[in-house]
Amino acid sequence: MAATTHTVTNQAPPLVGYDVFTSDRALVEGVERHLDPALLDSAHEELSLLGRTAGSAQAQHWGVQANENPPVLHTHDRYGNRIDEVEFHPAWHRLLGKAVASGLTGAWSRPGGHVRRAAGFLVWTQAEGGHGCPISMTHAAVPALRADPALAAEWEPRLTSAVYDEGLRPASQKAGVLFGMGMTEKQGGSDVRANTTRARALAEEGTYELTGHKWFCSAPMSDGFLVLAQAEQGLTCFLVPRVLEDDSRNAFAIQRLKDKLGNKSNASSEVEFDGTWARRVGDEGRGVRTIIEMVAATRLDCVIGSAALMRQAVAQATHHATYREAFGGRLVDKPLMRNVLADLALESEAATTLAMRLASAYDDGGEQEQAFLRLAVPAAKYWVTKRCTPMVGEALECLGGNGYVEESGMPRLLREAPLNSIWEGSGNVQALDVLRALQREPEALNAFLQEVGAARGADHRLDGAIKGLLTELADLEGIEARARRLVERMALVLQGSLLVRYAPPEVADAFCASRLGGDWGAAFGTLPHSLDLASVVERATPRL
Known part of the structure; x- marks a missing residue:
């Protein structure tokens, strides 16, 4: 009886044992488009x-x-000594180790490093998103530390290393x-100028003592932190090392870990500084400019x-x-289902294509590309991250009740979104x-308009949207209320x-x-029926 009633039919096999990179045509094409041809073979092999x-059963597990x-905070040892250590499951360390070994913190000194790293980050974080936080912070610390050449020379080789060295040591x-x-x-929250943490200069040039708190401190198990103080x-x-060179622990009291909606694998914390030793990065009074x-x-x-979450949701x-x-x-x-899937695929491909274009601008490094990034990064960050949650929610619905069950992995994607x-x-x-940026940096708008204008004349709906944008930019009345x-x-x-140029x-x-043309409803799955939706869906479907 049990064998008869429990025969499983009409269930999709697990999406496992596939190549997350090569099955993503938009990502592969982005790498090929933005990377020097001489680097393509090695990049394709490593990605x-x-x-x-990333697509293996092991990484998914x-x-x-x-x-x-999730991580566990240990504030004291058995004798009552303050230790402030965060304990992680071995799986977390395996994920981090693979990310570091794959160069996801080493983009800055490698030819085509940002395009390769962006593609790798998009691929690997589909296995698990939470550990992307310390990987991102470590990667991003490099340009801030370059405000002080001596600090950069000391720390950059460690930050960009391909070795994951676990544990708290100098x-x-x-x-x-x-x-x-x-x-x-x-x-203060986002208003960092309201910060009250104080920095008192010490006798040694460039060293300070910090007193205060941080309401959100990312990745508290890290070896160092960039913080703002008055x-x-x-x-x-300031750079705050976790362990001092004499092997003593710096004053870094972790008060508690945040109980978050998602991102459960990653530790986010509240910390207190009380006589915490720090080194200044950049000039006094220029903290925001340094850390920006x-x-x-x-x-x-x-x-x-967000592009990674979208891609994994579409794949599923x-x-x-x-x-x-x-x-x-x-x-x-x-x-009707094809319409929904095609709409989701469009959102995913647009996010991936934009992310890779931004990464290529970092690799270029020229004035024009830097000006372009000044507007394009916050605009992309606003829109792509905003679209992620409803998009992942719709993808979950495609799996019906199966998608609402934890074993499908979709609830974790939705909580992360x-x-x-x-x-x-x-x-x-x-x-x-x-x-x-629009008000203070006219070269940024010029670079942005040159980028979007490269496709003018190729699609009348795009041309109309560009014209409408120019009209919007010309009218600054009540601009803050219309900013979104x-x-x-x-x-x-x-x-x-x-x-239009690349897809x-x-x-x-x-x-x-x-x-852009306005033929779209409020929900996903409302694309014009006359479009070639089957080809859009086929392009987005992973192959086992």
């Missing part, structure tokens, strides 16, 4: 190896284990280190991380629909940053321009018709 690992066994004794960041405080001349950036390079890099990672939804049958045929062949829209400045912060609308349009026009015609056509 495919990482992709196969690590992701489950790291989230089912940084000079480690083959590689991780970094975290502490900016926000209880009373010095005599104003808000200043780190913030910009982590904002790009928010875009990449299209895979399920390919195998699941209902009402006399495969779900993927049903016109809102994170990047909040981390490194929520939507309003990004929108206001765009306005600030403006930034949304900027992001959509930029995505449309990129897809297959059916993808560009569907994107422009819906996102």
